[in-house]
């Protein structure tokens with residue numbers, strides 16, 4: 001189960017051996033494919049019996065322990081609760097700043113998770129539904145415009161603007177309106193996602209080019225300035241002034257930025273910083289807290305839109321490719337949501353109606369199985385061992401980057417049987433749920449580091465499906481990549497059009513751009529249906 005080429009000194013031949021291993025693994029896949037497709041291929045190529053193995057291809061990557069066995073995955077993220085690996089922080093620092101909630105560990109992580117948790121309470125999320133419906137209607141309007149022009153567009157770009165608009169409200173109570181016009185903070189964010197080490201393995205110098213370094217610094221400033229201004233404005237409001245007893249403060253919405261300010265005020269009450277603060281006029285926020293709050297808001301803006309947008313794209317894609325599933329979801333909407341015209345208002349008036357859309361939820365769950373947007377990366381610890389569920393033998397984690405690639409787990413035939421690669425939403429119906437493999441489905445991970453935004457993502461995905469599948473026919477247009485090639489998006493980069501362009505016949509394979517995104521942003525044609 002240990003795959004490495006280690007002939008001993010001189011190190012040069014070891015590096016050459018590692019390059020050869022990676023070269024032979026990568027030769028059958030498109031250059032830009034998301035690394036999470038690789039573990040299953042390694043297993044097959046090297047006849048590895050277990051569903052976990054060590055891979056050491058230093059210096060191309062950290063020594064790794066790949067895990068796509070459900071039981072071992074559960075040990076890694078839940079039972080042993082291994083901490084986040086430092087590479088996560090190296091990645092997130094460019095998007096969020098130092099100490100973000102996704103990559104940090106220990107008391108700092110715990111503090112911020114506790115502060116932000118109320119923002120994801122079920123009652124609060126339901127109150128967001130009308131706003132999400134409004135944003136989704138703008139998305140539908142954009143689809144009508146694309147249909148009228150008969151043009152091919154990148155669905156992922158549209159879905160991203162939608163999810164960004166939603167997350168703007170959730171985090172900052174702001175209408176970013178990126179579906180209507182560009183927004184400087186979002187533009188900086190989008191560029192930053194493309195400047196982080198996505199294709200690092202292919203281009204190790206990518207992070208060291210002066211132009212890239214400058215752009216990352218500039219984007220960081222734009223994002224900090226924008227969010228900092230919103231934070232300061234909210235802090236300056238009369239009802240936010242620290243030192244005022246909590247009961248006397250006006251009840252605020254549970255948006256992230258206010259939750260952070262609330263925490264700040266509670267923390268300050270009676271403390272040293274409060275004394276310093278009440279003496280300044282107007283009161284000023286402690287600089288360290290301000291920096292940390294901006295980092296967390298940036299974290300939520302990133303984590304809260306990137307993953308959900310690609311899930312929306314893949315759900316619409318899988319429905320196109322599976323007409324019987326499309327018929328069934330449309331029928332469910334006919335039965336529960338009335339006519340296409342009245343559905344948006346119906347959902348706004350009674351958000352709980354979403355709970356009746358069982359099959360729609362199954363479509364989203366199955367989409368997340370086949371096309372998971374993320375994975376889990378942990379750091380091994382001295383003396384902390386994983387245990388083989390079959391043999392009971394223990395193996396070390398120390399010095400390894402422990403990776404649970406959800407794609408490999410969710411498509412592992414040992415876990416999901418012969419239908420591992422088949423789109424079958426009905427496996428998630430209540431009557432079939434007992435047959436689901438234990439711990440084999442974890443698109444949002446499990447345990448204390450599970451996804452804080454999962455319920456919000458599921459609400460968003462169901463709403464957008466409820467408002468689109470009966471109104472539009474979507475058709476992926478990978479046959480016409482030239483048409484959107486001048487749209488100025490990152491996907492338009494011609495470098496990636498060379499060489500192999502499908503993964504075992506699948507053209508819409510995932511690539512790594514922040515999270516797992518559809519290749520080329522999923523070029524699409526759309527027609528209005530009703």
Ligand code: HEM
Nearest residue numbers: 102303304307308311373374376377443444445451453457
């Ligand atoms: C379909 C959409 C989404 C998917 C597939 C997804 C997936 C995940 C996964 C797998 C993790 C755990 C990563 C790990 O264990 O290393 C995670 C964590 C996280 N997600 Fe999501 N996510 C989604 C949507 C969202 C949304 C909408 C938000 C915010 C509004 C969000 C915010 C976060 C945050 C802050 C964390 C870190 C939590 C912690 O460590 O305490 N995610 N997500």
